[in-house]
Amino acid sequence: MFIVSGSYIKPIDEVERVLPAHKAYLDTLNEAGILVCCGPMKPRTGGVILLGLESREMVDDILKDDPFNTEEIVEYSIIEFIPNKAAADLQRLLK
DSSP, X not given: OEEEEEEEOSOHHHHHHHHHHHHHHHHHHHHXXXXXXXXXXXXXXXXXXEEOOSOHHHHHHHHTTOHHXXXXXXXXXXXXXXXXXXXXXXXXXXX
């Protein structure tokens, strides 16, 4: 599993311009069963995406098509981790 932290590197008006396309892209990840959860940081300096993928290469492949990446809106930081405990309704995430 991967935590993707995206920090805005463009002004908020540029973020807002690309946000609808970014959200639509996240919808496709959700429909594909890849997206675990996502949302903006507080304060709003970026966002976090939790992805259920097998490899860093898969994450890189997914992120290359994100409009926030193609429009150079965010800079990503990626953390891989192995979930070994989860709330009862999230047990499916454990391997």
